Amino acid sequence: MSTDTSTDNAASTEIAQGDSTDAAVRPRQRTAAGVFSGSVLPPLVLGGFVIAGWYGISYGLLDERRRFLLKPPHEVLAQGFLDWPTFSEMLSGLWSSTQVAMIGLVISIAIGFLFATVMSQAKTIERAVFPFMVTLQAIPILAIVPLISFWWGTGQRSRIIVCVIISLFPIIVNTLFGLQSAERGMHDLFTLHHADRVTRLRKLMFPAALPAIFAGLRISAGLSVIGAIVGDFFFGRGDVGIGQLLRRYANQLMGEELLAAVILSSALGVTVFMTFGWLQNIAIGKWHETSGGGA
Amino acid sequence: MTQVETDHHPRSTGESLAFRDIGMIFPDGTEAVRETSFSVAKGEFVTIVGPSGCGKSTLLKIASGLLEATSGEVEVDRDRLGYVFQDATLLPWRTVLGNVELLAELHGFDRDERRRLALEAIDTVGLAGFANHYPKSLSGGMKMRASLARTLTLKPPVFLFDEPFGAVDEITREHLNEETQRLFQSEGFAGLFITHSISEAVFMSTRVLVMSARPGRIVAEFDIPFPYPRSPELRFDPEFARLSGEVSHALRGSHS
Numbered sequence: 001m002s003t004d005t006s007t008d009n010a011a012s013t014e015i016a017q018g019d020s021t022d023a024a025v026r027p028r029q030r031t032a033a034g035v036f037s038g039s040v041l042p043p044l045v046l047g048g049f050v051i052a053g054w055y056g057i058s059y060g061l062l063d064e065r066r067r068f069l070l071k072p073p074h075e076v077l078a079q080g081f082l083d084w085p086t087f088s089e090m091l092s093g094l095w096s097s098t099q100v101a102m103i104g105l106v107i108s109i110a111i112g113f114l115f116a117t118v119m120s121q122a123k124t125i126e127r128a129v130f131p132f133m134v135t136l137q138a139i140p141i142l143a144i145v146p147l148i149s150f151w152w153g154t155g156q157r158s159r160i161i162v163c164v165i166i167s168l169f170p171i172i173v174n175t176l177f178g179l180q181s182a183e184r185g186m187h188d189l190f191t192l193h194h195a196d197r198v199t200r201l202r203k204l205m206f207p208a209a210l211p212a213i214f215a216g217l218r219i220s221a222g223l224s225v226i227g228a229i230v231g232d233f234f235f236g237r238g239d240v241g242i243g244q245l246l247r248r249y250a251n252q253l254m255g256e257e258l259l260a261a262v263i264l265s266s267a268l269g270v271t272v273f274m275t276f277g278w279l280q281n282i283a284i285g286k287w288h289e290t291s292g293g294g295a
Numbered sequence: 296m297t298q299v300e301t302d303h304h305p306r307s308t309g310e311s312l313a314f315r316d317i318g319m320i321f322p323d324g325t326e327a328v329r330e331t332s333f334s335v336a337k338g339e340f341v342t343i344v345g346p347s348g349c350g351k352s353t354l355l356k357i358a359s360g361l362l363e364a365t366s367g368e369v370e371v372d373r374d375r376l377g378y379v380f381q382d383a384t385l386l387p388w389r390t391v392l393g394n395v396e397l398l399a400e401l402h403g404f405d406r407d408e409r410r411r412l413a414l415e416a417i418d419t420v421g422l423a424g425f426a427n428h429y430p431k432s433l434s435g436g437m438k439m440r441a442s443l444a445r446t447l448t449l450k451p452p453v454f455l456f457d458e459p460f461g462a463v464d465e466i467t468r469e470h471l472n473e474e475t476q477r478l479f480q481s482e483g484f485a486g487l488f489i490t491h492s493i494s495e496a497v498f499m500s501t502r503v504l505v506m507s508a509r510p511g512r513i514v515a516e517f518d519i520p521f522p523y524p525r526s527p528e529l530r531f532d533p534e535f536a537r538l539s540g541e542v543s544h545a546l547r548g549s550h551s
Contacts (some may be wrong), residue, residue: 185384188361192378193401203397207388287388287429 071255080260090245090257094264097241100156101228101272104163105221111164112171112216119172120179120205121197137169141227145234155238159231166227167220174216178209211288214280221272229265242268310334310370311453311485312358317367319353327353329510331367337452340479340486342496343513344546345506351489352381353511355455358487377451377484379459383438385430385445391417392426395444402449409448416444419481420474436467440474447482454479456488460495472498473527480523493546497539498530505542507549515545 051073058072071079081087115133119126141162152158182204190200232243242265249258313334319327327350335341343351356362358369359378385394395416399409417426420440430438439459446454456475460468476499479486490496496503497519505515519538521529529535 183382183384185380185382186386189378189380189384189397190401191361192359192376193398195401199401203400204386207386210388284388287431289387289431 068253068255071259076256076259076263079256080263086257087260089240090242090261090264093240093242093245093261094268096239097225097228097232097243097265098268100159100163100231100241101221101224101268104160104227105167105224107160107164108167108171108220108224109217112168112175112220115172116175116179117201119176120201126176133169133172136165139165141166141230149235153237154235156235158235159228159241162231162234163224163227166230167224170216170219170223171213174212174219175209178212178216179205181212182208210284214276214284218273218276218280221276222269225265225269225272311337311339311372312487313370314354314358315368315370317354317357317364317369319350319357319362320365326510328357328364329512331511331513333504333513333516335453335485335487337485338483339502340476340488340500341502341504342488342490342500343504343506344490344493344496344542345511345549346508346546347491349506349508350511351506352457355457355487355489358455371453375449375451375453377446377449377454379442379446379454379456381458381461383430383435383442385438385441387430390427390429391422391433391441391444394430394441395448398445399448412448413444416447417441419447419478420444434467435463436471439463439471443475443478447478450482452484454484454486456486456490458489458491461491468492468495469527469530473525475499476523476525493539493542494530497535497542498525503542505545505549514549515542517542517545 054070054073058067058070062069079086080090115129119129144165145162148158148161152161179201186204186208187200190204195203228241229243229246232241233247236244236247242261246258246261246265248254249261315332317331318329321327331354333341343354345351353362355378357364358371359376360373385391386397389397392410392413395413396409399412404412414423414426417423420443422437422440422444425433425437425441430441433441442459460471463471472495475486475488478484479499486499488496488499500519503517503519504513505517506512507514517538521532521535
């Protein structure tokens with residue numbers, strides 16, 4: 001009697017397992033149509049609703065006099081993106097800001113790695129430096145804009161400095177966290193075999209830190225773009241960046257151009273974020289447990 | 296700060312590793328080990344069984360120099376000491392081959408030499424074909440094999456095992472036990488093994504030591520007379536059961 005039920009149970013579990021494995025396998029066999037309906041269609045549909053809503057606000061909510069507040073999408077497209085003189089002005093502004101962001105990010109990475117590496121070598125150093133890091137991070141950027149222009153003027157150098165101040169902290173914190181993430185047993189292994197400080201850093205701590213470093217880089221890369229645009233906003237000498245353009249379009253009530261510039265700025269942010277996701281996959285995707293998701 | 300342990304070469308008594316009156320009191324006042332003396336000779340495989348937290352692992356840390364004993368001395372050649380950790384401690388960013396090459400790399404062997412040693416060791420533990428796999432794609436048992444291979448590359452005359460098979464399932468553990476006693480045969484090292492498992496201890500060892508609860512002391516000692524190589528069927532031998540029973544009895548006694 002009891003044997004019967006158990007066999008039944010076993011049989012039904014088997015069937016259930018068969019079903020579940022089938023179900024688990026199916027979505028992995030991705031066809032082009034499957035990818036389209038799975039991951040391309042939903043954002044497209046949502047994007048359609050957003051554009052419809054946008055039209056609704058432009059024509060329904062705003063009367064003719066106030067329509068400059070939100071120009072309809074086709075006018076933004078026509079005047080912001082398809083009018084070559086305006087668009088090329090924006091592109092060169094975007095390029096200038098990109099350069100500032102990249103230079104700022106490279107400097108942040110250099111300073112960040114240096115600080116994190118030094119801090120990882122002794123708890124005392126970490127304890128001494130950390131409060132100042134937090135303080136630096138906590139200063140509202142607006143509060144030191146006057147100071148920066150006072151010391152370094154209002155040119156590209158000041159923009160880069162803003163960029164560095166904004167993007168430095170996540171790199172230091174994540175790199176330090178990563179350098180400290182190697183397991184105790186691995187450290188013991190290196191100790192047993194008399195590895196010196198540099199070997200330990202190079203062969204154990206630094207590779208172990210890579211996942212955290214990339215997490216920090218993705219945050220900081222996004223912040224460096226924000227830093228470049230914010231810096232642009234305040235320091236207008238020299239090259240005209242996208243931040244300067246945003247400011248000018250807003251002052252002159254050029255709604256179409258303003259929206260186009262905002263869209264371009266966010267496209268830059270997304271591109272940078274995705275680039276670092278892609279780099280992360282190349283660098284650690286092969287071995288890291290949880291990476292491999294891409295951008 | 297007293298440097299009492301020495302690491303000069305063992306005496307000519309055939310002892311590869313000797314603990315003499317080792318005592319260990321941690322800075323927080325915990326007495327982990329008390330007056331412990333024993334030695335492991337060449338050709339011996341000694342296993343220490345004892346309750347959790349009795350200071351078994353502490354003894355290995357003292358032997359290897361990761362910890363310094365508060366009293367007593369250790370005699371062992373630390374330059375060529377094999378240490379197999381509780382976890383496989385494989386570097387996840389290196390392939391099996393890269394991981395197995397690590398120790399030779401740290402000891403400054405040249406590229407060809409360490410490649411040769413690593414491939415040989417990988418072959419010995421039965422991981423040929425997995426040399427280019429990353430640890431994340433290996434099972435727990437395979438990771439332990441890779442860890443064993445890594446230690447084998449230096450051909451250490453003394454092997455310390457710190458509960459290495461505690462995390463793998465029963466069948467895998469038995470396979471690894473068979474593998475380990477086979478390695479003990481072929482490589483001829485002196486082994487000191489720490490475990491909770493009585494059958495693991497009796498199956499592999501020439502001698503089993505029972506340690507008491509903290510502070511740990513050796514309270515019983517059993518010679519295991521079975522000849523090597525030992526077959527899996529040994530586990531069903533009445534004599535095996537009798538010895539396991541005796542060890543178990545001593546272990547229970549040490550708990551109270």
